[in-house]
Structure formats: structure tokens, C-alpha cells
Amino acid sequence: MRKPIIAGNWKMNKTPEEAAELRRALVPAVKDATCDVVVCVPAVCFGAVKAAAEGSNIRLGAQNVHFAPSGAYTGELSVGMLKACGVEYVVIGHSERRQYFGETDKTVNLRVKAAVAGGLIPILCVGELKDERESGYTDAIVEYQTRMALSGLTAEQVTNVVIAYEPVWAIGTGLTATDEQANETIGVIRKAIGRLYGAAVADAVRIQYGGSMNPGNVKGLMAQPEIDGGLIGGASLKAPDFTAVVRYDA
Ligand code: 13P
Numbered sequence: 001m002r003k004p005i006i007a008g009n010w011k012m013n014k015t016p017e018e019a020a021e022l023r024r025a026l027v028p029a030v031k032d033a034t035c036d037v038v039v040c041v042p043a044v045c046f047g048a049v050k051a052a053a054e055g056s057n058i059r060l061g062a063q064n065v066h067f068a069p070s071g072a073y074t075g076e077l078s079v080g081m082l083k084a085c086g087v088e089y090v091v092i093g094h095s096e097r098r099q100y101f102g103e104t105d106k107t108v109n110l111r112v113k114a115a116v117a118g119g120l121i122p123i124l125c126v127g128e129l130k131d132e133r134e135s136g137y138t139d140a141i142v143e144y145q146t147r148m149a150l151s152g153l154t155a156e157q158v159t160n161v162v163i164a165y166e167p168v169w170a171i172g173t174g175l176t177a178t179d180e181q182a183n184e185t186i187g188v189i190r191k192a193i194g195r196l197y198g199a200a201v202a203d204a205v206r207i208q209y210g211g212s213m214n215p216g217n218v219k220g221l222m223a224q225p226e227i228d229g230g231l232i233g234g235a236s237l238k239a240p241d242f243t244a245v246v247r248y249d250a
Contacts, residue, residue: 029246
């Protein structure tokens with residue numbers, strides 16, 4: 001059985017003070033969660049978030065990582081730097097990075113490999129654009145992105161990666177993929193993993209849904225057999241909403 005994993009992606013929101021406040025509210029609210037709980041916060045909030053929930057079941061995540069261990073890469077953060085701050089998970093290949101910051105399947109792969117080699121758990125994002133879904137390319141796109149991102153990893157390493165299926169048209173739009181659409185596309189990703197790494201890996205790897213997931217739709221999505229959790233943007237910024245998502249089965 002795969003343990004569900006629900007992660008908040010705060011994107012470019014919150015100061016350290018606001019972060020500490022949110023996390024303090026979350027700590028008691030999600031302490032009995034049956035899923036893994038992660039918050040992927042801006043780097044300036046790492047310290048505040050870590051301190052506010054020392055000893056809790058909330059794990060710390062980052063939103064990107066560079067693939068070099070150190071060097072002349074102004075503005076970037078390495079795996080070692082993230083780990084030194086207590087980060088355990090890192091979002092890689094988010095569609096906003098692909099769309100606005102020139103992220104490619106190649107650089108996604110470099111980041112995934114560096115994260116895995118350094119002991120961080122990638123939350124690898126894949127997903128199709130609206131046009132691509134409408135033209136019938138969804139399966140081909142998510143398979144290609146997944147295959148490219150994981151290239152060079154061993155089957156054992158892939159088992160530990162978390163994949164987030166985020167249809168780009170559903171992010172921040174209030175449009176959610178239907179339970180069936182999300183389940184079906186995640187099934188496509190799982191089958192692709194099975195072909196590449198074997199049935200046991202496909203069976204073990206956790207695949208989240210992301211895109212306007214909220215307290216109102218989480219239950220239906222999580223009831224789908226292929227969906228192992230969520231990557232939550234907007235609804236992760238308010239403690240009551242994120243709590244309701246994390247406690248979808250309460
Ligand atoms: P929203 O939940 O705001 O649609 O964002 C989803 C997302 O991009 C999470 O990474």
C-alpha cells in the first residue's frame with residue numbers, strides 16, 4: 001500500500017513571520033494525519049518554518065534546487081544548502097518554472113538526479129497544457145516528461161521519487177481535472193513507469209494530483225485508486241483549508 005502524501009506549495013508567498021504563524025496553526029491541526037504532510041516554502045522561510053514545527057509530523061520542502069554542488073550560479077541554491085536547512089523534499093519541474101524561467105526536460109533531469117544523489121526527495125511535476133489536452137496529446141506529453149525527468153536513475157531511486165501530475169490548465173484557475181481525468185492520466189504515468197522500471201516500482205511510486213485541489217474536491221480525488229496525494233497551491237496558504245485537505249479522510 002502506498003502512503004498518501006499531501007504537500008503545500010506556497011510558491012512566492014509569505015514572509016518568515018507569516019510562515020511561522022501558519023505552521024504553528026498547522027502543527028496541532030494535522031498531527032494525526034494519516035498521510036505524509038509536507039510544506040514547500042520560499043527559501044527565506046526555511047528557518048522560521050523549521051523552528052515553528054520542530055518535532056512535528058510536518059516535513060520541510062523547497063521549490064527548486066540547482067544541480068551543481070557549488071559555484072558561480074548567482075541566485076541558486078544547492079542540494080547541500082537545502083539539506084543544511086532541514087529540507088527533505090524539493091519540487092522540481094513545476095510548470096511555472098517551465099513556463100516563466102526556461103526550465104526544460106533536460107534541466108529537470110539534472111535537478112532530479114542531483115536531488116536524489118544528495119538525499120533529497122524530488123516532487124517531480126509533469127502535466128499538459130490546455131491545447132495539448134484538447135488535441136489528444138496528454139498521454140504522450142506526461143509520458144515523455146516523466147521518462148526524460150527520470151532518465152539515468154535506477155529503479156530503486158525511482159521508487160523514492162514523488163511525481164505530481166499537474167495539468168497546467170488546472171493550476172490556479174479553479175478548474176480541476178475531474179476525478180476520472182486525474183485518475184486516468186496518473187494511471188498512464190504509472191504504466192509508463194512500469195514499462196521503464198518494472199511493475200514493483202510502478203506499484204510503489206507515489207503520484208499526486210495538483211491543480212486547484214481544495215477542501216471541496218479533495219475527497220473525490222483521493223478516493224481514486226491511482227491518486228496518492230496532492231500538491232496544493234492556493235489552498236495551502238490558509239491553515240483551515242490546508243488542514244481540511246490533509247484530513248480528507250477524517
Ligand atoms: P493551485 O492549487 O493554486 O491550483 O496550484 C497548484 C500547484 O501549482 C501546486 O504546485
